[in-house]
Amino acid sequence: MRLAEAWRVALDALRANRLRSALTMLGVIIGVASVVLLVAIGTGTKQKVEQQVEGLGSNLLLVVPGRIEVGNAPVVSPLTLKDADAVSRVVGDPDRVAVTVASGATARAGNRSDFTTVQGVLETTPAVFTRSLARGRYLTGTDVDTSRRVAVLGDAVARTLFPDRDPLGQQVALAGVRFRVIGVFAPLGQSLGVDRDDEVHVPVTAAQRLWGTQRVDGIAVKAPDRERIEELGERIVAELTRRHPDTEFSAVTQQQILGVLGDILGVLTGVLAAIAGISLLVGGVGVSNIMLVSVRERTREIGLRKAVGARPRDIGVQFLLEAVLLTTIGGITGMALGVGTALLVDALSPIPAAITWWSLALAFGVSAVVGIVFGVVPAQRAGRLDPVVALRAE
Amino acid sequence: MTGAPPAIEAVDVSRTYQLDGVSVEALRGVSLLVQPGDYVALVGPSGSGKSTLMHLLGGLDRPTGGRLVIGGRDVNALAPPEMATLRNETIGFVFQAFHLLPRTSAVENVALPLVYRGVPARQRRTRAAAMLGRVGLGHRLDHRPNQMSGGEQQRVAIARALVTEPTVLLADEPTGNLDSVTGAAVLELLEQLNVESGVALVLVTHDQEVAARAQRRITMRDGVVVADSDNRHDRPPSVDHGRPATLVPAPSAEPRSASGSGPGHPSGGSGGAAGATGRLPREVDQGRPGVERPGGTA
Known part of the structure; x- marks a missing residue:
């Protein structure tokens, strides 16, 4: 019951400030979209390399003089x-x-x-x-x-x-x-x-x-x-x-080649995702910021709700939901944008991109978590407001 | 009647604020009783502590000293969530500035306290609509605050305060933002509800004419109660012709002398003597009909 009210109020608050909500979401959208896109490119590249190595033939063993390591001069x-x-x-x-x-x-x-x-x-x-x-x-x-x-x-x-x-x-x-x-x-x-x-x-x-x-x-x-x-x-x-x-000789299997290449590409993908993650973090800070503004704007409303019987938790949940809604709506939009861009890149450029379900799940989960993490402080602040002070606020 | 537990009992209640490290004593040892069905006006100049007392009586704030029991529960023993429940179940607030939620229909505004009580949505609407009918706004259910006049907005606020069937209705300058005609109508409504539903009405006002209509008047100054007088003999006809002009069947000098009583005067012997502690107005008033007001304003 109270939760339903919290949903309704959170949605209403987002709707009442459409432009502000959209701009705040944009930060999350860009963050999530870049995570999805860059992970897709990393994954696509890895898959392509794997295909090529597999395409050499199966159960291959390559025997060469010297040691196979990145950076070693040929012998x-x-x-x-x-x-x-x-x-x-x-x-x-x-x-x-x-x-x-x-x-x-x-x-x-x-x-x-x-x-x-x-x-x-x-x-x-x-x-x-x-x-x-x-x-x-x-x-x-x-x-x-x-x-x-x-x-x-x-x-x-x-x-x-x-x-x-x-x-x-x-x-x-x-x-x-x-x-x-x-x-x-x-x-x-x-x-x-x-x-x-x-x-x-x-x-x-x-x-x-x-x-x-x-x-x-x-x-x-x-x-x-x-x-x-x-x-x-x-x-x-x-x-x-x-x-x-x-002379030293090396015999390497495709699995070993894939392992070495996979490590390199994994690091690369990780770096790309981390860079994209930073933009998601910045988006989260934006959410936090706007939530503090929202709490301040609606201080009197908070005071009134408390006066008629809202518990600190009811108020906190309401604002937390608002933050989570901002980031999850932003997250879903960002996922769609990221997937769309990845498909476009894959189709129109030589860069391979592959969407994996886990990257989508991760992006969505992270955006929801960002909402909780960055919404918790403003929500707690709202929940703890002194009703007397809140009712007097302008 | 006197056997019923008091709606609110305050014993030697004080409230001290810390402002930039300086202690400010807003209330210094206030004792009073509010009985179910009472009609009390709380008057005093600004800074006298009447708003602070109001917040305490409504469970919005806690005393820093003394004992405050609302609806049988000692406020000092309650955690914030329990205080919230107490407010929800026992107290109705009416504010000077209405405090309605914007972008929200009248019926949803009225239903708000029921949300926090966990009442199912359909039942909420039914009860809120019925309450709006009682305040004469049955035709305005889906209007939003910005589509209503000030008087109508205050009626919505009153409906919201009463939809939970509280034992005490706290009205803080309920007519302060209204013109005199509308204000009088709102006041009448409050009085009518007081009589009909038996909710205790505590009215904070600086308007002596308004205060004079109450069954009982508590005058505050510098954080203490300086007079607690009883007008009860006027009470029965208040619903029928409780207009400012006919407030008290007393000498015509009444309004002027009433205005003089605001700033305090220690004289009100009758009120001052017995008023500071929680006495029961019903028992006292019979003894001296018609004496209270002249005495208090001399």
Whole structure:
């Protein structure tokens, strides 16, 4: 009964001061909207990165020399194809092992050229990494064994070099050496900041001959099962360390990559949310301020209510509700605004944004809590007013 | 009649304020009794302590000394929420400035005390509407204060004060913001309700003509009661022709002498002698019909 009256009065008070209520809410709206939007961008980025890492293929184990840590300089690889054979023996299945030796090179066809990444790979690559062809065929074991000068072009490379011709069967010069195009990849897009359509696959043996080297940069293994992937990594690292005692090797899984990236993105999202949280706090201070004004304005009304039997608590609840209403209405509006902006950003800009239910629940909860926290002092002040003094107020 | 418990009992009540570290004694040992159905005028110059006493009698404030019992409950023993309940159940207030809620209809204004009593909404409206009917505003239920005249607003305030069926109605200068005709009508209404419902009416006023209509007049000065006189012999006809002109069937010099009594004078032997302590007016008045007023104003 008394609570219903408190609701009615609180709503009435907001309605009586529409502009003031709206401006006060605006502070909360901006705060909540920015929290929702920035968390959405953080979450969207994280999801996109996860998708890209997952998109590399499942149960992947990447073996590289050196230690995988942010800020570590790359190490010149001592690995050769013999090490790849050794890894194959550890794994027990050569089809699950891929290698790469990569370098930037100019690809030329007729009078068109494109600076791209040339990757020397084994024929196992499409099985290890998720990669599909749009046209032609991929490299075969024979291509690799005989260092045949054949190439599979990324989608972007094919478009650049052969805008109006079928590239299959055409010649392309890589670093001045002619290769024959046997296939074109299906478009894949960006992955972790690398344009995966801007690369050319050639047999690793041909690539090594091209650059006059025996090295391979890294070895990738598709583990037979997820459970023992870490153990397999340890065995591979042990084997490689035995073969190259002076070099440190790392075997990382997608989960570990995701973990590292997730930590970085989590910190980023946290910082963004904290900045947005500050604006929510400022909005809360605005609510507190306006509530003090409201209490002062309605001092006589408070006095009268007390005279006819309102207890301190009745008055306090009434003002607390008013504050909570301000922030929750502001919160809901801010959520709608934040969601709308996030959807717009996701649709119209390259920045990914994903709405999660917990960010909405959090934003709403926080705005309600802000109302309580910043409304409690003015409400208590109202509840404790001396009725005699209040009735005399102007 | 005298067996009934008093509505309000004050024994040697004092109230001291602290203003910037200086003690101000607004009340210094006031004792009085208000019986159910009484009609008491509380007069005195400004600063005499009558407003302070009024606030104490209404449970809006607490004494700093003495004993104050309202509706059988000792105020000093009550916490603020209990004081609120006490006010709600026992006291009705009528203020000089009406104190109606703006943007709120007459019937909702009247129903407000019932909200804090926990009465269901429908019943609140029914009771508030009935009460507005009794004060002659049955046709104004949904008017807001700014759509009503001063007299009508004060009637709404009176209805609000009485809707809880209190035992004491405290009216603080209820006609102070009204013109004389409207004021007289409001006063008549209060008196009529006093007679009809038996609610004790305590009227704070500086208007001697108004005060003269009361059954009993308590005069205050410098925080003490200096006279507590009884007009009860006038009482029976007050409803019928209780207009200022016919207030007291006494010598024509009455109004002038009445105005003279305001600032105090210790003379009122009759009132001063017995008045300071809570005596029962009904017992005393029979002894000296017609003596009170001339005595008090000599």
